[in-house]
Amino acid sequence: MNRIRQALPSVAVMVLLIAAWWAVVRLTGSVIFPTPWQVVTGTIELIEDGSLWMHIGASLFRVTTGFLLAVAFAVPLGLWMGWVRGAFETLNPLFQILRPISPIAWIPIAILWFGVGNASPIYLIFISSVFPMIVQTTAGVHTIEKRYLWAAENFGVSRATLFSRVVIPAVLPQIIVGMRIGLGVAWLVVVAAEMIALRSGLGYLIIDSRNAGNRYDLVIAGMIIIGSIGLLLDGVMRLMERLKLVRWRYAHQD
Amino acid sequence: MRTKIEVKDVQKGFVTDKGPLQVVEEATFSVGDGEFVAIVGPSGCGKSTLMNIVAGFVRPDRGSVVVDGAELTRPSSKGILISQHGSVFPWLTVRENLMFGLAGQSQREKTELADHYAAIVGLKGFEKSYPHELSGGMLKRVELARALVVKPEILYMDEPFSALDALMNLRMRNELLRILAEERHTVLLITHDVEEAIHLADRILVLSPRPAKIQSTFEVTIAHPRKLTSPEVQDLRVEILRELGVDRSE
Numbered sequence: 371m372n373r374i375r376q377a378l379p380s381v382a383v384m385v386l387l388i389a390a391w392w393a394v395v396r397l398t399g400s401v402i403f404p405t406p407w408q409v410v411t412g413t414i415e416l417i418e419d420g421s422l423w424m425h426i427g428a429s430l431f432r433v434t435t436g437f438l439l440a441v442a443f444a445v446p447l448g449l450w451m452g453w454v455r456g457a458f459e460t461l462n463p464l465f466q467i468l469r470p471i472s473p474i475a476w477i478p479i480a481i482l483w484f485g486v487g488n489a490s491p492i493y494l495i496f497i498s499s500v501f502p503m504i505v506q507t508t509a510g511v512h513t514i515e516k517r518y519l520w521a522a523e524n525f526g527v528s529r530a531t532l533f534s535r536v537v538i539p540a541v542l543p544q545i546i547v548g549m550r551i552g553l554g555v556a557w558l559v560v561v562a563a564e565m566i567a568l569r570s571g572l573g574y575l576i577i578d579s580r581n582a583g584n585r586y587d588l589v590i591a592g593m594i595i596i597g598s599i600g601l602l603l604d605g606v607m608r609l610m611e612r613l614k615l616v617r618w619r620y621a622h623q624d
Numbered sequence: 625m626r627t628k629i630e631v632k633d634v635q636k637g638f639v640t641d642k643g644p645l646q647v648v649e650e651a652t653f654s655v656g657d658g659e660f661v662a663i664v665g666p667s668g669c670g671k672s673t674l675m676n677i678v679a680g681f682v683r684p685d686r687g688s689v690v691v692d693g694a695e696l697t698r699p700s701s702k703g704i705l706i707s708q709h710g711s712v713f714p715w716l717t718v719r720e721n722l723m724f725g726l727a728g729q730s731q732r733e734k735t736e737l738a739d740h741y742a743a744i745v746g747l748k749g750f751e752k753s754y755p756h757e758l759s760g761g762m763l764k765r766v767e768l769a770r771a772l773v774v775k776p777e778i779l780y781m782d783e784p785f786s787a788l789d790a791l792m793n794l795r796m797r798n799e800l801l802r803i804l805a806e807e808r809h810t811v812l813l814i815t816h817d818v819e820e821a822i823h824l825a826d827r828i829l830v831l832s833p834r835p836a837k838i839q840s841t842f843e844v845t846i847a848h849p850r851k852l853t854s855p856e857v858q859d860l861r862v863e864i865l866r867e868l869g870v871d872r873s874e
Contacts, residue, residue, distance in 0.1 A: 520681055521711035525725030525774060526701045535724060539715035618714035618756050 404587035409594070412587035421575075425592075426599065428570035429560050432488060433603075436495025437556045443496075444503035444552075445545055449537070451504070452511020462508075465501060473498035473559045477566055491563035491571070498559040499552030506548025510541035543611070543619035550607040557600045572596050625656035628778065628810045629678065633687035636673055637835075647673045648684070649835035655812055660804070662813040662821035665831030666868060671814045672708075672782055674836055678812065679705045679780040691778070701725060703778035704771035708786055712755050712766045718742060719751040721766055725774040741769040744803065761792040765799075772803065781813045785820070797823055801848060818864050822857055823850055830867045840867050 388406050395405045404412070416422035451458045473494050480490040514537065522536045564573025572592050579588035611620055636648040647670040655661045665671045676682040678689055680699040689696040691703065699705070704725075712721050722738035729737070742751050745765040755763055764785065771779060785793045797820060804811065815821055821828045828842040842864060846856050 517707060517709055517711040518713060520699070520705070521713070522724075523681075524679075524699045524701065524705055526699075527725065527727070531724075535716070535720075536713065539713070542715070614754070615715060618754060 402584055402586055404590060408587040409590045412585070413591040413595075416575075416588065416591065422595070425570055425572050425575045426595070428568075428574075429564065429572045430599075432491045432563075432571065433495055433553070433556050433560045435488075436492040436560075437499050437553055439492070440496045440500040440503060440552060440556075441549060444500045444548070445507055448504045448507025448545075448548075449511060449533075449541065452508040452541070453537070458508065465504060469501040469505070473555070474562055477563065480563075481566070486566075486568060488568075490566075491560055491568070494559050494563045495556045499556040502551040502555065503545070503548040506544050506551065507541060510544025510548075511537065513544075514540045539615060543616045546607070546610050546616060549610070550604065553603055553607055554600070557596075557603055561596055572599075625659060627654050628657040628659070628692065629655040629812065630690040631678055631687070632690070634674070634677055634684045634689065635686040636670075636677060636682070636684050646835040648677070649837045650687070651836060651838055652687075653829055653838055653841075655810055658808050658810055660811040660813070660824060660826045661829065662815060662825035662827070663829045663831055664815055664818055664821050664864065664868070665836060666833050667816055669831050669834050670836035671816075671831060674831075675705070675780060675782045675812070675814050679703060681705070701774050702776060703780055704774065704776040705780040705782065706767050706771055706784045708783035710763055710767050710787075712763055712770065714755045717752050717754055718747060718758075718766050721755070722770050722773050724770065737773055741773040742766075744772070745769040745799065760788055761796065764788065764792075764796055768796075768800070768803075772807065775807075776809065778810045778812065781811065783815055784813070786815065786817065793817075793820070800824065805848075818861050818868070819852060819857075822846075822860055822864075823852060828864065830864060833869075 392406050395403055413422070416425075447461075451461055476494055476497050477490075480493050484490040484493055518536055518540060522532050527535070560571065561573035561576075564571035565577045568574050572595060576589050576592040579585040579592065610616070631651055631653050634648055634651045635646075637644050637646040639645075651674055653661075663671060663674070673682065677684045680689065680696045680703070683697075713724065716724065719735065719738050719742065722741055723734045726734045726737060739748075739751055742748060745768055747762065747765055747769065750758065750762065755766065758766070767784075785796045788796060801824065811824075813821065813824060822844055825844055828844060830839045830842070831837065832839045842860065844860065846854070846860075850857060
């Protein structure tokens with residue numbers, strides 16, 4: 371009951387927004403801009419011919435692949451940079467320069483190196499999500515409280531135990547934060563990357579709908595689907611914060 | 625009594641924004657095998673720094689710490705430090721915390737030993753709990769059990785119970801005395817609580833304000849269990865407080 375009451379204002383805002391959109395389209399008599407209902411029928415059309423699932427599947431495949439590659443690269447590298455001072459001092463300036471470059475700026479180079487297949491968007495997703503994860507992981511190692519490292523030192527445990535039982539669990543909450551940021555950026559980027567070339571994906575759906583006869587109902591349907599999937603992906607990452615292993619970090623928020 | 629820990633002319637200073645700051649000035653004392661020595665001093669007098677040096681975590685600028693005749697250059701599991709803020713790993717369960725320092729045994733032996741010590745400190749039934757599910761007093765018990773389970777020869781306790789409320793503080797002291805009666809450890813305790821020192825220790829060293837220096841020594845000959853309201857305890861308390869610069873009338 372409480373949750374329903376909490377959600378009420380935001381639902382009301384959305385309903386109002388849709389109503390206003392409907393009214394404006396009606397009043398102006400626009401022939402290009404669709405009404406909300408036309409967006410719904412457009413979406414049904416996409417579901418019926420099966421192309422919606424194909425586009426969603428293509429986008430998710432690229433995001434998953436690029437993102438997992440980035441995790442596999444960023445987490446070990448971040449741990450190493452956090453632990454070894456020399457590694458941090460050597461690599462951090464380079465990453466600080468590369469990090470602010472928008473992934474969109476990499477598009478021409480991605481096409482040059484990887485062509486217009488799946489490899490280009492995967493590379494762009496890798497590039498966009500790898501830096502936030504490196505930064506978060508490194509910062510996580512740097513902020514491990516000394517008392518825990520001292521305790522480990524006191525008990526004289528092996529290096530392997532130190533890493534597996536202290537360093538990695540201590541940094542895990544930060545790694546998950548990095549992954550949440552990384553996946554968010556990755557989803558932003560896949561859509562942009564798909565607008566350039568390729569024959570599939572939600573970005574392609576949007577550009578293709580406009581080019582092939584100004585189907586703005588499908589453009590907006592694509593946008594709403596992108597937003598919804600983005601929300602779902604973030605929800606999945608939020609579930610990771612509930613893992614027993616990292617509950618300690620968030621326990622005080624209960 | 626054989627000498628267990630020998631602290632010789634230890635000095636330590638830090639460089640701060642406002643110039644060099646001498647924190648420990650010539651601390652010299654020794655702790656006998658199986659003895660319980662308490663060091664009392666005012667807050668911020670450099671007690672913790674001294675403890676970190678004695679436990680091997682921080683190197684002194686000058687002087688040395690000798691344990692069992694060998695100079696201490698780094699911490700070892702021979703002496704476990706229990707600090708004020710605690711260092712129970714929040715990502716491990718109580719049992720996993722207790723098993724952390726154990727090496728060279730089978731998994732089953734480790735589990736049994738961990739559960740045995742959890743029971744000793746009164747945490748039976750909480751083996752699978754995570755630290756954030758426990759109260760402050762229970763966390764202290766985990767900390768104590770994790771130290772005891774590796775059978776250390778020395779316990780270094782830096783204000784171990786000062787974060788607890790008065791009642792829990794008293795309860796933990798009695799608990800500690802009960803355990804120490806069963807397992808003989810050498811204990812070095814640092815505290816600002818004079819009553820706590822008299823309750824627990826065989827000998828009390830009084831530190832001067834910063835830079836810390838051993839100002840005087842008191843032997844506590846009162847037999848256990850010590851009654852804190854007894855005149856002997858009260859007299860000793862007044863004497864130590866006077867040494868710390870606090871008059872009875874204040």
